[in-house]
Amino acid sequence: MEPVEVSGAGLTPLEAVALAQRRTVVRLSDDARKRMSESAAAVIEVARRRPVYGRTTGVGANRDVLTTDPEHGARLLGSHSTTGTTSYPKDVVRLGLLIRVNQLASGGSGLDPDVADAIVALLNDGELPDLHRGGAIGTGDLGPLAELGLALGEVIDGTSALPLLSSNAITLAECCLAYVEASTLINVVPLVGALSHVALRGNAEVYDVRVHEARPQPGQVRVARRMRGLLDGLPIPPARIQDPFGLRAFAQVLGPAVDHVDALGNSLRIDINASAENPLVAEDTVLHNGNWHAMPIALALDSLRLSLHSVATLSTSRVANLVDPEYTGLSRFLASGAEASSGVMMIEYVAHDALAAVRSAAQPATLGTATLSRGAEHHASFAPQAAVLSAQLLDALREVLASELVTAVRAIRLAGLTPEDLAPAAVGPWLADAFTALPPDLTDRSLREDLEIARGLMTQWGDRQVEHPAESG
Template identity: 45%
Template sequence: MSQTAIAVNGSGLNCDVVTAVARDGAFVTVTPQAVENARQAWEVVREVAARRPVYGRTTGVGANRDVAIEDDDAHGLRLLRSHSGGAGPLMSAENVRAMLVVRLNQIAAGGSGVDPDVLGALADVINRWLIPPIPAYGAIGTGDLTALASTALCLIGERPWQGGASTARFPLRPADALAFISSNAATLGESALACRDVLELLRASIPVTGLSLLAVQGSSEAYAAPVHENCPHPGRRRVADTMRGLLDGVELVPSRIQDPYGYRAFPQVHGPAVDAAENVETIVTREINASSENPLVDVAGRTVWHNGSFHTAYVGLSLDAVRAAMFQTAALSAARLGTLVEPAFTGLAPFQAAPGEPGSGIMILEYVAHSAIADIRRLATPSALGNAVLSRGVEEHAGFSTQSARATTEAIGAYRIVLACELVAAVRALRMQGSMPTGRLGEVFASATAVLDPQVEDRALDGDITAATDLLPRIAAHGVY
């Protein structure tokens, strides 16, 4: 467990910090200014609610927005209980923790009007690894009401934490019920973790491609600076620059006038994925530091604004673009894998079979890679193509960014498998050729040979794929663009 301390202030969260809390157990604290921000908003919203209707605080919600509420306490409890009815498998602990730290940061920004004491309670929940049991199905990109209602019921002690723990109760004021749950924190938390993962894999892809290029005796011409200066897309240029850096000092003697697309068009295909991933990281970072509350408490103006900032269309559309780009670059990885089983490219037996054997070698890796790619293709269907009309027609649009985040998480897992298959094949080919890469690619090769089985006789390769998958984060450090 990490001993890193994260000071939450409502404005300094990013995808790496969310990951450090959600996965590594970084300790969170709340700054005094964050508590003051929340306190001022809490005071203003009560002042405003005393003189005019405030959605969810003095009124019902959804189609009941015009229904006046006199008994705040009873209404707030009914709201939490009715909105906690999700379904399906439980969200993973890391996604729940990501949600908790995002919601903590949102409240710290000072626009929700929730009791400021909830900041300390949420920080305590995070630091004690208390996990509210949250079913996966219940949100469609217009607020994670089910997830946060379930969390609120755990906070007030009406439901146990996952595993049966009944401690860490906090008397959340029922009048604050909607203000607490009206958030997109679960979708944003999962999106933040996905951003971190996809960027890591995209960086790892570049050294893996470099090893494959060496194994097929390819050409470095496709990465030459003049080629990319003439069509200067940012991602494309940085991929080519990184590849040139990896190949610096490596003696290449190309065996053909130009290579297949898997090598020759790598910057043009991988670059869009880099650009798409960096774009979604920018969007998610902006969102997790925003007061996307409805109603938004305006402390300076001593008022509230009813709005639709909970709608995460930016996030969903950008994640849809990432998955489409991920499919393209994963397909190119499989194309390179196809060259690594061909004697015309490697000079080895078909499928890199052991010398003197009519063996199958790494034949099965192609099947595994294409099985994973089929899932990426399925998951790449844009979630934004869906829509829903709910609550008697007053909520007439949904972007399904929640589903986009979930699909991205699943696609990342499949992309890891594709890339691991290519890495196993490239390293095995170089070993069988007796090649010893130098420079930065030599460091990547050494890391791989330290964990990948050198035996080339026909055997099960599932252990190799697992080892290669586990190695990808280390390899990513060599692919920083």
């Protein structure tokens, strides 16, 4: 297979994650090589006429200290490789290196293409350096990128250390992984919600196109369209004139999460293709700037987490409805068998435990502040922290949704409904999947395995196209 060219343009977060996970062989494109060579030559000429930050000066509060020491770069890498003790996962490192090469390929760093080639060699050979967390607060991944510089060896000289560090590439890798996971999970929420709608005999007029034309919030409109696609033709009459919020406000609550994950994807697409270098080599000059500041990414992550917290809250409200005979017409806690059986009573506890984790991880990372390097740096985005919180939240949200899925499927079983009973509604094949995967035993027992199966089933659903294969047949 021919190597995929890295050109510094057009890379999407999903493509970047796929290339890294598949360990695809890559190469620097010829155009990118030309751009890098030209910018490397340009910055040498500029440095002869004026100070260039990090190349002929110190960094941080030492920005006004000039240096001609040929060992300046080596000392910079040595000192800045101070990190915490926890290693990044290898999939994050691999993706981060790919993103850094793509950024360098855009030609604004002043680094020679040999540097990009050296990083590409690490990627293609699978010889990934051990990079560590600690020290990154959304103003550049200084520590881990300094460790990368040390791993690259002699290709990094006394003037090229700082340009390598001027990036949030490792943080962007974690953000891209969170983006893909969030997008996948958001695509699954309507499937789980549709099964709860069936179990609760919901009123589908809340998804009527006229409702959403009256208030055309983009994400809400898309969710309502998806729900109509799943529920249209459902031959089950609604149990109520007006449903509880878990059903009635489904599109209005999931819609903002759809909007926010789109916004995160757009911000990531810009940054993984950007010459976010300081200084930026622009034709025959250098421009000192603040493009290393990751506030757009941090705010996008914070907004997404806050919106997903509401999605999780509404999911637990549907679980509460599902265990209540007043809403289902079934037994308390969907119990089966002897009197006073507990059924799925503990599922509700599991869901709220996970919801508490979602709530904790939803706290905005951008509320933090920092003053560093003798006041030379007095603000930070805390995007790395936002990325970590996002991964934690998404794992807990999956647990919440698994709780709802197990409960909804059990309620449908108890009601005696089959996938065929839902025809011609498109939700039927998804119910068939769930019936096949989840154990039919309704006696009191541990439901931990059911929750694990549900988590795996949602992963399978998320990996598919939005349409179920049977829907397009």
